[in-house]
Amino acid sequence: MNALLQVENLRVEIAARKRRLVAIDDVSFEIAAGEVLGVVGESGAGKSVTGTAVLGLLEAPAVQAGGRILFDGRRIDTLSEEGMRALRGKEIAAVFQDPLTSLDPLMTIGDQLTETMLTHLPMTRAEGEARAGELLAEVGIPAPRERLQAYPHELSGGMRQRVVLALAFCCAPRLIIADEPTTALDVSIQAQILDLLRRMCRERGTAVMLVTHDMGVIAEVADRVAVMYAGRVAEIGPTRQLIAHAAHPYTRGLMASIPSMRRREKELTQIPGAMPRPDAPVAGCAFHPRCPQAFARCAAERPPAFPVGAARVACWLADPAFEGVPA
Amino acid sequence: MSFLLGRLGQTVLVLLVASFVAFALFRYVGDPVNNMVGQAASMADREAVRRALGLDDPMVVQFARFIGNALRGDFGISYRFGQPVAALIGERFPATLELSLISMVIATGLGVPLGVWTALHRGSVLSQVLLAVSLVGVALPTFLIGIALILIFSVGLGWLPSFGRGEVVALGGWTTGLLTVSGLKALVLPSVTLGVFQLALIMRLARAEMLEVMRTDFIRFAKARGLKPRAIEYRHALRNTLLPVITIVGLQFGNVFAFSIIVETVFQWPGLGLLVIQAIQFADVPLLAGYLVLIALCFAVINLAVDLAYVAIDPRVRGSRAAGRAT
Numbered sequence: 048m049n050a051l052l053q054v055e056n057l058r059v060e061i062a063a064r065k066r067r068l069v070a071i072d073d074v075s076f077e078i079a080a081g082e083v084l085g086v087v088g089e090s091g092a093g094k095s096v097t098g099t100a101v102l103g104l105l106e107a108p109a110v111q112a113g114g115r116i117l118f119d120g121r122r123i124d125t126l127s128e129e130g131m132r133a134l135r136g137k138e139i140a141a142v143f144q145d146p147l148t149s150l151d152p153l154m155t156i157g158d159q160l161t162e163t164m165l166t167h168l169p170m171t172r173a174e175g176e177a178r179a180g181e182l183l184a185e186v187g188i189p190a191p192r193e194r195l196q197a198y199p200h201e202l203s204g205g206m207r208q209r210v211v212l213a214l215a216f217c218c219a220p221r222l223i224i225a226d227e228p229t230t231a232l233d234v235s236i237q238a239q240i241l242d243l244l245r246r247m248c249r250e251r252g253t254a255v256m257l258v259t260h261d262m263g264v265i266a267e268v269a270d271r272v273a274v275m276y277a278g279r280v281a282e283i284g285p286t287r288q289l290i291a292h293a294a295h296p297y298t299r300g301l302m303a304s305i306p307s308m309r310r311r312e313k314e315l316t317q318i319p320g321a322m323p324r325p326d327a328p329v330a331g332c333a334f335h336p337r338c339p340q341a342f343a344r345c346a347a348e349r350p351p352a353f354p355v356g357a358a359r360v361a362c363w364l365a366d367p368a369f370e371g372v373p374a
Numbered sequence: 375m376s377f378l379l380g381r382l383g384q385t386v387l388v389l390l391v392a393s394f395v396a397f398a399l400f401r402y403v404g405d406p407v408n409n410m411v412g413q414a415a416s417m418a419d420r421e422a423v424r425r426a427l428g429l430d431d432p433m434v435v436q437f438a439r440f441i442g443n444a445l446r447g448d449f450g451i452s453y454r455f456g457q458p459v460a461a462l463i464g465e466r467f468p469a470t471l472e473l474s475l476i477s478m479v480i481a482t483g484l485g486v487p488l489g490v491w492t493a494l495h496r497g498s499v500l501s502q503v504l505l506a507v508s509l510v511g512v513a514l515p516t517f518l519i520g521i522a523l524i525l526i527f528s529v530g531l532g533w534l535p536s537f538g539r540g541e542v543v544a545l546g547g548w549t550t551g552l553l554t555v556s557g558l559k560a561l562v563l564p565s566v567t568l569g570v571f572q573l574a575l576i577m578r579l580a581r582a583e584m585l586e587v588m589r590t591d592f593i594r595f596a597k598a599r600g601l602k603p604r605a606i607e608y609r610h611a612l613r614n615t616l617l618p619v620i621t622i623v624g625l626q627f628g629n630v631f632a633f634s635i636i637v638e639t640v641f642q643w644p645g646l647g648l649l650v651i652q653a654i655q656f657a658d659v660p661l662l663a664g665y666l667v668l669i670a671l672c673f674a675v676i677n678l679a680v681d682l683a684y685v686a687i688d689p690r691v692r693g694s695r696a697a698g699r700a701t
Binding site: 102104132133134135136137140141143145148149150151152153154155162163166167198200201211214224 | 590591592594595596597598599600601602603605609610613614687688689690
């Protein structure tokens, strides 16, 4: 598989007072060119940390403690600070959660766009400004040429997230890390922004790592899904297969907890218990204390990723050698 | 524009209140008639003086007269010196203004760069040393610094004068010590003494603000855009840091100007502080009233200047020109 992004056995540790907490452990996945990989999980599952690690923006006390990250076949987690900087914004761009705070309040949006392009692309200031106007038009901002002179506070939240998208796309990156890009927006605007993101990626063949806790968003946009739990990938595979035949009990729990308009429910379904925190890790499979199907082995040994159809599932139930729960 | 008019209105109000306090001094700090007539004066004589001075008019009329006179720069005759208050203050004003201005230029010119540098090189030894020294600068009383400097540079090394303004040049009604060598030499010790505390304060504030800004989302997004560290630190972070720093610099300039009394006493600086000390000792009410109004005016002018600086730097204060049509 000629993947655009390959993450292999990534491990991120956080230096706490005496010991080192493991935020992410043994996370592996690939994203092909033009593919949308959704990354879901509860808060604290390690979704954002994974995205941050790919961008090379981990900051102390968090450090990459193991594994490799390859972009276009080239290892990038060992690049120099300057080498990684040149890649960021140009080949790998980012969209963060809160559009209200992602833009410098003291600089016009035209200047922020031009500044980004002049950093990465060989063009003159005049060319940059002209391109900035085109970009604003492409992300659907009315009267784009006048809007170049606007400051962030003069635009609404949805407009600002469009500007952030323009900034992400301005150097034609091949991968975008979108970390909860619609969470902070009004529900009515979420769909618009998601639509825009999907359309622009499809037109340009841009791959996306879409970090979200919203299964609805994943179902709508993602080609494949990685379900993260307690810093590990529980299950990864094609979106359709995961929705229809989730193999991991946690994924099934997630699917069951999506409220449906068709089913009339008195109460929302939820997975009892809480995810273990990095400072209190659980032996064996991290999900076993909450798992309805757990058996002795789950508490003793951590399951490796077993292939199930086109998916990989880290669960003893998916072990081909599994022959029912021993009595 | 309406913002500025509003501020101007507030300024006028502040000045009126300050003038009223100054005016009230006349009424409550002893009876001015008693100070003027001898012990032997009869009640009739006293009444005559009272009427001649207009002191039997209603309070409002008297206050209106006070304001009218103040607007023409007339604060009456000093009890102690027998000269017009305006002339006395005018004579001393340049000395204090030059002293406080130079000390603030030193404090800001060194404090902001040092604060920014220590914020960007947080771990370095020099940064730790600077922080420790700045704490000493905040803690040491001003008069002690002044005396120590005199001991070292005047008594010990004999490089700089320990008192007075040196030679001054008269430019119209303004006497300046900035144009002669001895005037400049005389300025060094008092302005440094006055500026040490401010330097330490501004440096610590600039450092704290810079650290705060470097943690914001838009700086993180600027990193994700792959901007060069220099652009992130100076074009984005520093500009956002300056806003609160400007406010404090303005306030502190007013403080330095109004409370230069200690430094002027230590260095026998012929400024307003020294004049006011004498005025207080002799209950020289007209002089005190004039001084009070002048200080209020200075604070008002500085605050207005700070507001103008905000308008120049922060587009959010400018009010949104395009926003009305944008959303």
